Structures are given as structure tokens and as C-alpha cells.
Amino acid sequence: MFSTPKLATFAAISCLSLAVIPVARSAVIDVTVGGTGVIEYTPNQVQANPGDIIQFTFKQKNHTITRSTLESPCSPLVGEGAFDSGFVPVADNVTSGFPQAQLTVQDENPIWIYCRQAGHCQQGMVFAVNPGNNFAAFQAAATGSATASGASTAATGAVTVTTTVTVSGNPVATTYTSAAPASTSSVSTDHVIIVGGTAGNVYTPSNITAQPGDTVTFQFHTKNHTVTQSSFPDPCRALTLTSTTGQVGFDSGFMPVAANATTFPTFTIQINDSTPIWSYCRQQGHCGSGMVFSVNAVESGPNNFAAFQALAIQLNGTANSTTSATGATDTTNGALLPVRSAAAMVALVGVVVGLVL
Numbered sequence: 001m002f003s004t005p006k007l008a009t010f011a012a013i014s015c016l017s018l019a020v021i022p023v024a025r026s027a028v029i030d031v032t033v034g035g036t037g038v039i040e041y042t043p044n045q046v047q048a049n050p051g052d053i054i055q056f057t058f059k060q061k062n063h064t065i066t067r068s069t070l071e072s073p074c075s076p077l078v079g080e081g082a083f084d085s086g087f088v089p090v091a092d093n094v095t096s097g098f099p100q101a102q103l104t105v106q107d108e109n110p111i112w113i114y115c116r117q118a119g120h121c122q123q124g125m126v127f128a129v130n131p132g133n134n135f136a137a138f139q140a141a142a143t144g145s146a147t148a149s150g151a152s153t154a155a156t157g158a159v160t161v162t163t164t165v166t167v168s169g170n171p172v173a174t175t176y177t178s179a180a181p182a183s184t185s186s187v188s189t190d191h192v193i194i195v196g197g198t199a200g201n202v203y204t205p206s207n208i209t210a211q212p213g214d215t216v217t218f219q220f221h222t223k224n225h226t227v228t229q230s231s232f233p234d235p236c237r238a239l240t241l242t243s244t245t246g247q248v249g250f251d252s253g254f255m256p257v258a259a260n261a262t263t264f265p266t267f268t269i270q271i272n273d274s275t276p277i278w279s280y281c282r283q284q285g286h287c288g289s290g291m292v293f294s295v296n297a298v299e300s301g302p303n304n305f306a307a308f309q310a311l312a313i314q315l316n317g318t319a320n321s322t323t324s325a326t327g328a329t330d331t332t333n334g335a336l337l338p339v340r341s342a343a344a345m346v347a348l349v350g351v352v353v354g355l356v357l
Contacts, residue, residue, distance in 0.1 A: 026049075026051040026052050026053060027048070027049070027052045027053070028052070028053045028055050029046050029048060029052060029053065029054050029055065030055050030057065031043065031046065031054055031055065031056050031057070031127065032056075032057050032059055033056050033057065033058045033059060033063045033065065033088070033115075034058065034059045034060055034061050034063045034090070034115075035059040035060050035061075036059070036060045036092065038059070038060075039061075039115075039120050039123050039124075039125050040124065040125050041056075041113075041115075041125065041126070041127035044126065044127050044128070044135070044139070045127065045128045045129075045131050045135045046128075046129055046130075047129075047130055048105040048129050048130060049105065049108070050105055050106055050107050050108065051104070051105065052104075052105045053102050053103065053104050053105070054102065054103040054104075054105065054129060055100060055101075055102050056085075056100060056101045056102070056103070057098050057099075057100050058088040058090050058098055058099045058100070058101070059090055059094075059098055060090050060091070060092055060094070061089075061090065061117075062087050062088065062089040062090070062117055063087070063088060063115045063117055063120065063125075064084060064085050064086060064087055064088065064115050064116040064117065065083075065084070065085040065101060065103075065113055065115075065127075066083075066084045066085070066113060066114055066115065066116045067081065067082055067083045067084065067111065067112065067113055068112050068113065068114050068126075069112055070110065070112055070134055070137070070138055070141075071141075072141075073112060073114055073121060073126055073138050073139070073141050073142035074114055074121035074122060074142050076116070076248070077112075078246045078248060079246075082240070082248065084116070084248070085101050086250065087116070087117070088101075103129075105129060105130075108130055109130065110128060110129065110130050110131050110132065110134070111128065111129040111130065112126070112127075112128050112131075112138060113126065113127040113128065113129075114126045114127070114142060121142050122142065122143060123143065124139050124142060124143050125142075126138060126139050126142045188211070188213040188214050188215065189210070189211070189214045189215075190214070190215045190216075190217055190268075191208050191210055191214060191215070191216045191217070192217050192219060193205065193208070193216060193217065193218045193219065193227075193293065194219055194221055195218050195219065195220045195221060195225045195227060195255070195281075196220065196221045196222055196223045196225045196257070197221025197222050197223075198221070198222070201223075201225075201281065201283075201286045201289055201290075201291045202290070202291055203218075203227070203281075203291065203292075203293040206292065206293050206294070206305070206309075207293070207294050207297055207305035208294075208295055208296075209295075209296055210271045210295050210296060211271065211274075212271055212272055212273050212274065213270070213271065214270070214271045215268050215269065215270050215271070216268065216269050216270075216271065216295060217266050217267070217268045218252065218266060218267045218268070219264050219265075219266050220252075220255035220257050220264055220265050220266070220267070221257055221261075221264055222257050222258070222259050222261070223256075223257065223283075224254050224255065224256040224257070224283060225254070225255060225281045225283055225286065225291075226251060226252050226253060226254050226255065226281050226282040226283065227250075227251075227252045227267060227279050227280075227281065227293065228249065228250075228251040228252070228279055228280055228281070228282045229249025229250045229251065229277065229278065229279050230242070230249065230278050230279055230280050230292075231243075231278055232276070232278050232303050232307075232308055232311075233311075235278060235280055235287065235292055235308055235309075235311050235312040235315065236280055236287035236288065236312050236315055238251060238282070249279075250269060250279075251282075252267035254282070254283070255267070271295065271296075274296050275296065276294060276295065276296045276297050276298065276303070277294065277295040277296065278292070278293075278294050278297075278308060279292065279293045279294070280292045280293070280312060287312050287315075288312065288313060288315065288316035289313070290309050290312060290313050291312075292308060292309050292312045294308055
């Protein structure tokens, strides 16, 4: 449903519409997310027709675009149609090149959205597409919420990830925190992972050890890849689709990069604890060829990286064969593109990506 500079994440969710909507008839509706001293979406509601594009521009602080429901405005929608941009941090000194995400509207049904940053939804930071007469009730329910479902994340340029998540959606880059993170070192390390490129369909390196507080930055090179959280027993399927407890894993969304590119999109996650994190590329056939990645795999035990990769190759990615160069399909009333920088967005105009977060 979104497009983001992943940044990521915003990952992307979409549903395929059977109707062809002429480009000339679609409108681009601008929405500003946050800003200096601003904890709101501006405007906070819009009317849109099928084919219209909602273009979110992320400004100061650290916000998300997360789908919820009219009944539970400050809790992420889980399952079919869910999406989440992931946290998009913007420093106070940024004056241009703000990250953007695009939501392509597929029908006239309402779409309810909130910010997962701790306390923001409860302060009324909610947004709706085609809310009818229900927006006031939606916002009132948000400000009356007794508990916050968002995770607190500072505008440091990282997305917080834990293995016990509470959000998501389709290919979307997301961040979740369900428990207090372990104590972190005063000095953190940013682990840079090259995705694809001249090395082929691999993450380089593909298996790392990281400490709580460290960040992992995925730099996407040539071709079209994702980094999508999965699980050890089901390496080639998104955690969002396989979790029996409603967990929604992170997903960068597809990141197409031309062979002659000199700048590369990135997607960053922050490590909260030492629990293993498993991920893979959703591009068709890539996971089955061994394009998987792990953080803190226990190499001395049976669930080590080699076993994870071998299982992915054994399954041959067949459980996740719905992905393509533009994404996977799902049923929702919007099309989400991953979060990207403003410059990268130019190349994405008019593209509708199907997602699975």
C-alpha cells in the first residue's frame, strides 16, 4: 500500500484491481507526516478515488504509517490487508530530500492509519482515506485509548526490530517492540550488508553476530531484491504469513536498482536483543537458490545458518512462489510501495507494486 525510501519499510502491500484506471484520471494527494513540533498527519483525512495516489512525505522526528481499524485505531491490523511503513526517522537539520511513501487507492472503502511511535496515536496522530462521517469517532477513540501499541524509537535513522512483533502487513518494512530491549553498549556498530550486485543473488555477508543496540543496514545493489523476515522452520515465507501469534515481520519491499546506478537505497534495522533473526529475498526463486540472511544464529546448535540455508534450498522457495519483479499479491484496497528518498520516488511514479508484508 505504500512506497518508502527504505529507508523501507515501507514494505508494500497491494491488491490487484481488475479495472484499468487511466493515468490521466488519477490524482496525487500530498500528506505531510510529522514535522518540527508537529505530531499529526497534514491533512488528517482525504477523499480519494480508485487510482489516486496518496503521497506521504515524512518530516522531522520518527513516525510510521500503519494500518489499523475504526474499532481499534491504535492497534495494527493483522492479517489480510495489513501494512506498515516501518519507522522513518528524519533528523531536525534535514531541509530537503525528505523520504516519501506512496499509497495507491484501489477502491472507495475507508483506510484507517495511525503512527506507531509511542504515545502519538493517543495524541490524535491518525489519518484516514474516505472515512465518511466516521473520522471524528476514529480520532476520539484513538485519544481515548488507555494503552499505547506503538514502540518508542528515536530519530536515529534505524528501524527497531525484535522477534516478538505486533504489527504488519505485506511487504512492508516494519518495526516492532513487544518487550523491553536488553541493555545496550554505549558504543554501537552499524553492520553493512550488500544485497545482490556483482556477487549475485546473495547477501554479503549472509550471517552476522550483532549486539543489542547495533544496527544492520542493507544496501541494495543491482537487480531487484528484498530483505524479508521469516522463521527458521519456514525460511522462504514471510513471518507475517506463518506466525500463529499474529507476529508481523519486517520487509523492505522490492528495491529495483539499475546496473548503472551509483547511489543505492538502504533499509536499516536495529537489534534489540540476541535472539536470532532470519530473513530472505522474496524475489521469485532467490530464496530457493540460497539467498537468505541471519543475525545471531547459534552456530553451535542445530539451528545454525548453514542449516537455515540448506532448508531454504531444499524447499526451493516453492512456498513463496507468488513473488515477482514487482512484488507479491494480496487483497487490500491500496497498493503500497516501499519508502524511498524523494529522488528515488521520481522513478517510481506510476508504478503499482503488489505487497505481502
